[in-house]
Amino acid sequence: MQVPKIELSIIGGQRGVQLNTTVFPIICPKCNNYFEELYHHKSSRYGFVGTVTCNCGERVNLIDSDNLVDYIKCHTDKKSVVLDFGKLFQLELKNIKQLKKQLGYDLFEHHINETIALSDLVESIEKETGITATSIKSKIPLPVEVKKWMALLRGPSLPINTLANRSQ
Numbered sequence: 001m002q003v004p005k006i007e008l009s010i011i012g013g014q015r016g017v018q019l020n021t022t023v024f025p026i027i028c029p030k031c032n033n034y035f036e037e038l039y040h041h042k043s044s045r046y047g048f049v050g051t052v053t054c055n056c057g058e059r060v061n062l063i064d065s066d067n068l069v070d071y072i073k074c075h076t077d078k079k080s081v082v083l084d085f086g087k088l089f090q091l092e093l094k095n096i097k098q099l100k101k102q103l104g105y106d107l108f109e110h111h112i113n114e115t116i117a118l119s120d121l122v123e124s125i126e127k128e129t130g131i132t133a134t135s136i137k138s139k140i141p142l143p144v145e146v147k148k149w150m151a152l153l154r155g156p157s158l159p160i161n162t163l164a165n166r167s168q
Contacts, residue, residue, distance in 0.1 A: 006118040006145060008091065010111040016093035017107075020068040021085050025141045028054035029079035034140045041069060089146045090153055091118075098153060103129050119145040125152055 009018040022042075026035045031054060041049060041064070049062035049072070063073040071084045086092045100106050105125050116124075122145055126132055133155065135147035142150075 006085075006089070006143060007115055008111075008118060008121065009115045010107060010113065012108045012112050014093070016096055017086075017091060018068060019070040019086050019089075019091055021089075022069065023143050024069075024072060024085060025083065025088075026052060026060065026062065026072065027074050027081050027083060028056060028058055028060055029074055029076050029081045030054065030058040030060075031056040036141065038141050038143060039072075041072075044069075089118075089142070090150055095153060099125070103131070103152065103155070105129060117145075118143075118149060122148045122152065131155055 006019070006021045006023065009020070011018060023038050023040050026039045027033070028035070033054070033056070035052070035054065039052070039062070043049075044064045044066060047063050047066045049064050051059050051061050053059055058076050060074050060076060063075070065071050070086060071082055073080055073082045075081070096107050103125065105128055107121070110124065110128075111121070122133055131152065133148040133151040135144055136151045136154065138147060138150075
């Protein structure tokens with residue numbers, strides 16, 4: 001059985017990181033609501049992941065980026081929405097630069113040419129900086145490691161002990 005995870009391949013340069021995720025939120029293009037539960041991706045065939053039914057009754061087809069999953073296209077017969085996980089999970093190059101500026105943690109220095117699970121990266125940052133990231137509140141369903149990553153990105157603007165007081 002595949003363990004749900006989010007992995008980052010640390011490339012450096014302008015590309016920054018390559019994201020691959022097997023657990024993510026899904027949105028219904030018809031009603032614009034996120035599904036309550038995270039989707040656990042097992043595989044796709046030529047990019048077609050499958051079909052799920054929203055609480056509004058709409059059938060939502062899911063298409064991924066095929067090999068490495070860095071986005072999911074949720075579409076119905078009339079509308080579609082693409083969820084770019086780099087943007088949604090705040091794992092773009094600008095966020096990595098922000099982390100370095102705010103916490104002094106250089107992802108490229110520590111992990112260049114490596115593939116690392118986001119949960120392991122969060123743990124590494126916590127050890128290096130002495131900050132304990134507690135999952136932030138989110139209006140949409142997000143994996144716990146993403147909520148902790150976002151807490152680290154937001155952390156420097158708050159006293160460190162405030163991070164520990166935030167709840168899921």
